[in-house]
Amino acid sequence: MIPVKALSFVAGRALQGIVVMFGVSVIVFFALFLTGDPAAVMMPPSATRAEIDAFREAMGFNDPIWVQYGRFLGGVLQGELGISLRYRRPALDLLLERLPATALLACTALLWSSLLGLVLGIISAVRKNSAIDFVIRVISLLGQAVPVFWLALIMIIVFALKLRWMPSGGIGTAKQLVMPSLALGAYYLSAMTRLVRASLIEVLGENYIRTARAKGVSNWRVVVHHALRNALIPVVTVQGMYFAALLGGAVVTEIIFAWPGIGRLAVDSIQNQDFPVVQAVVLFAAFVFVVVNFLVDVAYLWLNPRIRL
Amino acid sequence: MPRFWNVSRNADVALAVLLLTAVALLSVLVPLSWPPDPLRGVLTATFQPPFSVVGEQVHPLGTDQLGRDLLARLALGTAISLGIVLVAEIISVVLGTTLGMIAGYFGGWVDVVIMRAVDVQLAIPFILLILLIVAVVGPGIGNLVVVLGVTGWAVFARVARAKTLEIRELEYIDAARAIGMSKFAIIRRHILPNIVGPQTVLLTLDLPRLIILEASIGFLGLGVQPPTPTLGNLIGEGRAFMLIANWLVLYPGIVIGALVIGCNLLGDWLVRRADSRAA
Numbered sequence: 001m002i003p004v005k006a007l008s009f010v011a012g013r014a015l016q017g018i019v020v021m022f023g024v025s026v027i028v029f030f031a032l033f034l035t036g037d038p039a040a041v042m043m044p045p046s047a048t049r050a051e052i053d054a055f056r057e058a059m060g061f062n063d064p065i066w067v068q069y070g071r072f073l074g075g076v077l078q079g080e081l082g083i084s085l086r087y088r089r090p091a092l093d094l095l096l097e098r099l100p101a102t103a104l105l106a107c108t109a110l111l112w113s114s115l116l117g118l119v120l121g122i123i124s125a126v127r128k129n130s131a132i133d134f135v136i137r138v139i140s141l142l143g144q145a146v147p148v149f150w151l152a153l154i155m156i157i158v159f160a161l162k163l164r165w166m167p168s169g170g171i172g173t174a175k176q177l178v179m180p181s182l183a184l185g186a187y188y189l190s191a192m193t194r195l196v197r198a199s200l201i202e203v204l205g206e207n208y209i210r211t212a213r214a215k216g217v218s219n220w221r222v223v224v225h226h227a228l229r230n231a232l233i234p235v236v237t238v239q240g241m242y243f244a245a246l247l248g249g250a251v252v253t254e255i256i257f258a259w260p261g262i263g264r265l266a267v268d269s270i271q272n273q274d275f276p277v278v279q280a281v282v283l284f285a286a287f288v289f290v291v292v293n294f295l296v297d298v299a300y301l302w303l304n305p306r307i308r309l
Numbered sequence: 310m311p312r313f314w315n316v317s318r319n320a321d322v323a324l325a326v327l328l329l330t331a332v333a334l335l336s337v338l339v340p341l342s343w344p345p346d347p348l349r350g351v352l353t354a355t356f357q358p359p360f361s362v363v364g365e366q367v368h369p370l371g372t373d374q375l376g377r378d379l380l381a382r383l384a385l386g387t388a389i390s391l392g393i394v395l396v397a398e399i400i401s402v403v404l405g406t407t408l409g410m411i412a413g414y415f416g417g418w419v420d421v422v423i424m425r426a427v428d429v430q431l432a433i434p435f436i437l438l439i440l441l442i443v444a445v446v447g448p449g450i451g452n453l454v455v456v457l458g459v460t461g462w463a464v465f466a467r468v469a470r471a472k473t474l475e476i477r478e479l480e481y482i483d484a485a486r487a488i489g490m491s492k493f494a495i496i497r498r499h500i501l502p503n504i505v506g507p508q509t510v511l512l513t514l515d516l517p518r519l520i521i522l523e524a525s526i527g528f529l530g531l532g533v534q535p536p537t538p539t540l541g542n543l544i545g546e547g548r549a550f551m552l553i554a555n556w557l558v559l560y561p562g563i564v565i566g567a568l569v570i571g572c573n574l575l576g577d578w579l580v581r582r583a584d585s586r587a588a
Contacts, residue, residue, distance in 0.1 A: 021432075145566045149524075255529065289434065290432055
C-alpha cells in the first residue's frame, strides 16, 4: 500500500504545478499589454488607423481586461490556444505539427549526453586527480563555456563547409540529426559530467563505502552497486532545471540547422508578429517544464525512501 | 584547515583572473585607443582576413562585409554586452534579495505569494519569455536591460530567503527586536550584511547564464540592432558570411567562452573559499 505521506507529497506537488501554470498564463497573457495597445503591436506597421481599430474590435481588445483574461484562460483550459494571425489556423495545431521534430532532437541530445555524461562522471570520480580526470574536467568546463549557437556554427564550418562530411541542415535523414543533437547535447553533457563527478566523490567518502571495501567488495562493485544509487539522487533532482536550458538551446539549434520544430516556430512567429502562436509555444513549454519537474519529484520519492515514510 | 597552497587550485584562479582581465582590457582599452571606427567601414577593404594590412592600417582580426575592423567592433560589442549583462544582473540581485528577505522575515502569506512567483518565474523558459517581451516592447538597449534584469531575480530570492530564515532565529535578532528596532531596520542593518557574501558568489555563477542568454537574443537578431555591435549580433551577422570569412564567427565566440570560463572558475573558487571558512 502507498503510504499517506507519499500520496500527500505527490498531491501537493501536483497542486503546486497547477498554481505555477496559472501564474504562467497570467504572465503570457499580460505580456501583450505591456505597450498598452496589443492591436497596434500585432498589426503590420503599414496598417491604417481604421484597420487597427477594426482589428481591435474583432479581437475583443475593447472589453474590460479581466473579461479578456477570463476568455483567454477559458480557451486554454479547453485546449484552445488562440488562432494564428498569419496562417488563420489554431495555434495548437501548428504547435503539434512541429512537436515531433523537436521531441526527436531533444530526446536524441538528452540520450547521448546523459549516458556519456554518466560514464565520464564515474571515470572522473573514481580516478580523481588523475590525468584522465583532468582531461574530462577541461572538456566539461569548455562544454559549458561556449554558447550552443557558436558551437553549432563552428561545427557547420568544419564538418559541412570545409570537410563536407555532414549536411549543414534540414531534416529527414539520420545524418542530418547528428550535428544538431551533438550541438544541443554538449552543454548537458558537461553539466551531467560535473554533477555525477561531484556527487559520486562525496558518496565515496561515506562510512558505508569504507565498510563495503573492508569486506573485500571489488572496486567497481562498490561504485556500481553501493555508491551510484545514492550519488544519483542529487543528479536527478536538478534535471528539471537543466531541462529549461535544453529548451532554450533547442530554439537556437533549430534556427541554425533549419530544423522545423517548435523553437523555430516561436522565432518565426515573433518575427511575423504572430503573437497567439508565441503565447501558445511559451505556455506549452512551461507546461512541459512543470510536468517534467513533477515527474522528477516523484522519481525523487522513489529514489530516496527517507521521505517516503 | 592546513594552510597550504594547492597548485591546481591556484591555477584555477590565476586562469580566471587572466581571462577576465583580458576581456576587461579588450572592452575598455581598445575602444579608447584603437583608431579604426567600429561603425564605419572602408568599402575597398571588405573581408580582409586576420593580420592583413590595408594601406597604413593593420587589421589584427580582419574586417567584415562592410570593411569594418573586427577588433574595433568586437571590443565595442564586448563593452556593450558586458554593460547590458552587468546592469541587468544588478537589477536581478537587488530585486531578488529584497523579495527574498521580505519572504523569509515576514513569512505567512507574503512568503507563500513570493515563493510561488519564484516557481512561476523558473517554469517559463527564459529565452521565449524574453523574446516575447522584446518583440512587444521593441529591441532597445534599455528595454533589454530591464527585461533581462526583471526575469532573473528568482534564484537570488530563493537564496536570500533561505539565509534570512536561518539568521532570523539568532539571538542578536531577538535582542534588536527587544530594543524596539523596526522590522525593516532589522532587515537592513542585521540581515542584509550577512546575505551580501552568498549573493556575490551566486552572482558570479549566474553571470555566465546571462552572458549566453544576451548573446543568444543578439544572435537571433532580436536584441540590440546592428550597426551597434554586441557579442551575439556580431555572430548573427557573421553567420551569413561564414563560408568566406569564418573569423567573423570565430572571435566573438572565443570572447564569450573566455568570459564564461572566467566567471565559472572564479565562482567555483569563491564557493570553495566560503566552504572552507564555514568548516
